Amino acid sequence: DAGVIQSPRHEVTEMGQEVTLRCKPISGHNSLFWYRQTMMRGLELLIYFNNNVPIDDSGMPEDRFSAKMPNASFSTLKIQPSEPRDSAVYFCASRPDYKPYEQYFGPGTRLTVT
């Protein structure tokens, strides 16, 4: 079975550019999570969806960040405009409702903003 799929795996962009990260959750999983990981702050939850509806976006750092989940098999995290401090590894994770304690992570997107 395919796990969580993220693209691209690596993204290098210049400050001010728009960045879009993509995620395909595991089929049948009802919840989807976006995290950001840095050395300084560790793994931080940005936003999570349940049945395609945003439930909690309190971790989204500022208005430059937005996330959408137009259907059960696809989500995007967009940063516009990007800044050097956004450089991090961004993970997507999914979870089925019948296993509320277990999340399955994708391989991550390493974002570098110069």
Place this chain on the structure above:
Amino acid sequence: TQLLEQSPQFLSIQEGENLTVYCNSSSVFSSLQWYRQEPGEGPVLLVTVVTGGEVKKLKRLTFQFGDARKDSSLHITAAQPGDTGLYLCAGSGANSKLTFGKGITLSVRP
């Protein structure tokens, strides 16, 4: 805000040694998970503990949830180079959101 403190932050040991690492909080969690993350990959779930005092074993790894459900320990017996990685603990609150610790970087030298 629920915080999880993991210790030690870094650990380098010789193959065959035993080790114990910790995950502590002042908050009560409904469950606690341990993940292992290797370079360039996402965290992989190792275990979930739910009941205070619960002990779970996964081959050479032993996980314990504190009686008050505020802390947890991970003990590895006879560590192997394949155990090398970042070990993350994560606590789940009433809304099932996970709060992660910053992790413990373990290096096992052959």
